[in-house]
Amino acid sequence: MEAFLNKAKHIQTVEEAKALLWNEIPSPAPETLEALALSLDAHEGQTRKSGEPYIVHPILVAAITAKISNDETMVQAALLHDVVEDTSFTIEELAVLFGDDVAHMVEGLTKIVEIRDGELVASGSDERLINSALSFRKMLVASIKDVRVLVIKLCDRLHNMLTLEALHREKQKRIAEETLVVYAPIAHRLGISRLKNHLEDLSFKYIYPDDYAQIDEYIQSNVQNLQFKLNTFIQKVKRAMVQNGFDEDEFEILGRVKHYYSIYMKMHRKGVGIEEVLDLLAIRIIVHEPIECYKVLGLMHLGFTPLISRFKDYIAVPKENGYKTIHTTLFSEDGILEAQIRTQEMHQLAEYGVAAHWKYKGGSNSVNLNWLESLHYQNDSIEEFYELAKSDLFSEDITVFSPKGDYYTLPKGSTALDFAYAIHSEVGSNAIDALVNKHNVSLLTVLKNGDIVKIVKDDKPHLHCSWLDTVKTSKAKDGIRSACRARIKETDTLSAYNILATLFNQKSEDVQTLIEKLDLQDTLYKLPLKLDYFKEVIHQVAEYMGAKEVRFWELLKKGYKQPKSKELDHLHFFTNKTLDGVEFDYCCHPKVGDQIVAFYKGSKAIIHHKLCKHAYAKILEHEEMLYVSWSGSKLSRYRLTISLQNKKGILADLLAKLSELNLNILSIELGIRNSEQAEFCQIEVESTESKKQKLEERILQTFKLIEIISLDDAYNK
Secondary structure, eight states, X not given: OHHHHHHHHTOOSHHHHHXXXXXXXXXXXXXXXXXXXXXHHHTTTOBOTTSSBTTHHHHHHHHHHHHHOOOHHHHHHHHTTTHHHHSSOXXXXXXXXXXXXXXXXXXXXHHHHHHHHHHSOOTTOOSOHHHHHHHHHHHHHHHXXXXXXXXXXXXXXXXXXXXXXXXXXXXXXXXXHHIIIIIHHHHHHTTOXXXXXXXXXXXXXXXXXXXXXXXXXXXXXXXXXHHHHHHHHHHHHHHHHHHTTOOGXXXXXXXXXXXXXXXXXXXXXXTOOGGGOSOOEEEEEEESSHHHHHHHHHHHHHHSEEOGGGXXXXXXXXXXXXXXXXXXXXXXXXXXXXXXXXXXXXXHHHHHGGGHHXXXXXXXXXXXXXGGGGGOOOOOOHHHHHHHIIIIISSOEEEEEXXXXXXXXXXXXXXXXXXXXXXOHHHHHHEEEEEETTEEEOTTOXXXXXXXXXXXXXXXXXXXXXXXXXXOSHXXXXXXXXXXXXXXXXXXXXXXXXXXXXXXXXXXXXXXXXXHHTTOTTTGGGTTTOHHHHHHHHHHHHHHHHHHTOHHHHHHHHHOOOOEEEEETTEEEEESSOOOEEEEOTTSOOBTTSOEEEEEEXXXXXXXXXXXXXXXXHHHTTOOEEEEEEOTTOOEEEEEEEEOOOOTTHHHHHHHHHHHTTOEEEEEEEEEEOTTOOEEEEEEEEESOOOHHHXXXXXXXXXXXXXXXXXXXXXXX
């Protein structure tokens, strides 16, 4: 594939492009020849930014499609994929000439362009690309019903990435970001590793050129040594297999250096430099029968020391997209290498994913694609994308089981609550406890490969808002986040009634009736959040009751005073009640900047976190409440754990960069080591940034941040 793509990259003439295509399809069907002829005619006179004839692009997309799949209808659709968009031909005309199947695929490919134009921000926009790219990906997968359309589009994008040099730097970066966010994950989910790896590496080169160059320089400068290690290990494995009954013609061993983007992600996941990445090298042992895979595994584990924590058996427990292979990491005299053991059929599926069904099985449309639903992420924010990317796309995974033997693949580090959400969102939201291997454990217990997990659930939902940063999977994060947003909106609405009732010395139920008469019930949740809106509602209530001249207004006038702003202990209140002090209840731990509520008791304000279950119970009991918000710019304190390389001047550089981030350093502890002997330092800092996530984003742009913990509990003065 490497040589094929390298050749495709440098082709600039129609004749060269056609030669590459016919090399993949030596005996093309008449319809394929007709599709090429029509495409040549339709694109006559059109050129690309590089100056080459435009038709070279569709021909090379068709050649890549043919390389990935033997389905000639897909090749015909690839040849015609830009005809409807860029020329006067219509889908109906293509259906008459080439049949409904080809026309249907071309229509799907044209639809992708329409969705992209509608969902993706313009290249000149300042808006973050990832927000719109996520929306585009969600629309794309939801609307494209024929998976062949996605496969052709991936081939189209791969050729675009191969020829990206002709564009301006800014355009290159945006297309590369879109590829990494939209297309590489789709290739990953379709199981087409051949496309995924190339899309990732090409994108990586344009998005992070310095990191790419660093890895490339290391690999190229060590290429002979790495190749020597690989060849030596392959010879040892080959010798062991032949000595134990395998004929040399019955198996194949392939060796490779892992692709650059996977090395980069491994470096960032573990917080290490490339020299510290353990397994840069991998071999694949390909045999005929599944049972032989286990015989080879036995030979590997008897001949080399295995790193058991890295062992995965995807033959017994396949991945959701059908991927089957045994993975094991081995210690050898030449270093640490990964060995993947699979049959030829498994190898085809691993390399070509769903496309293997067309390439090797003569064009089957009965592929099970239910698992593609996992691409339908619900949220489009940049923060949530990176959570998804880290947890769903790039992490190592584990397999755990239900008591009935159903298995679930989860990211490494997943908790019992992640497992609950993997079963069903309702199981996750109602979960209260878990049994792991028949032992009662917390829902936050981190699961290990092979664990048998049973979830204990209630008949009503339970909030787990403080666990959002602990769970790993996007489904769990999305479920928790949605439930907490709903609870906060409900709490704000109910609090608004209680705040107004306290202000006007009335029952909460009477205030609710009044608000419905004013038709404010749908927007009242804003009252505890926005002081201007609160003042506006007070004005509307007073105006309405004055106009009606009812007894309620007379009662209201007797004890009613105009509310005023009051500042106490970094808190701002707006009330007409006597207020002598503030207390933080010890049932919850609101930090500076957290969302809070205030209850009025004995001329004091009692502060709770807005998501505190005791506060929620008090709100439902209609206890007296006050408008409250944080005031001023009190500094927030954090503990940072940062990966620190042991080299001269690193500490001075670290302190200078922390100063640039406007962080006030309170203490610093150096020389901390973890179990893998990586070095860290812990720093306590003060910052004007009260939102931990925003500060984390800023720090990550400069350092390898391992952990950030807020130390500023508001009740703990």
